[in-house]
Amino acid sequence: MVSECKICHTPLDNEHLQINERCIDCFSDEWGELVEQSPMASPSFLIRPARTRIVTD
Numbered sequence: 001m002v003s004e005c006k007i008c009h010t011p012l013d014n015e016h017l018q019i020n021e022r023c024i025d026c027f028s029d030e031w032g033e034l035v036e037q038s039p040m041a042s043p044s045f046l047i048r049p050a051r052t053r054i055v056t057d
Contacts, residue, residue, distance in 0.1 A: 005022050005023040005026055006021045006022060007022055007023075007030075008023060008025070008026050
């Protein structure tokens with residue numbers, strides 16, 4: 001377990017959730033940016049009817 005967030009340097013301990021050496025706030029901000037940049041998560045893809053989506057497993 002790391003002792004501080006590598007982005008905002010907030011001290012992390014057992015009471016502060018951390019993911020990938022980041023506090024949950026920094027992780028969620030970074031994740032949101034990735035989702036916005038992803039063509040698979042574009043608004044047009046998300047609102048398209050399910051029958052027109054290409055599903056791959």
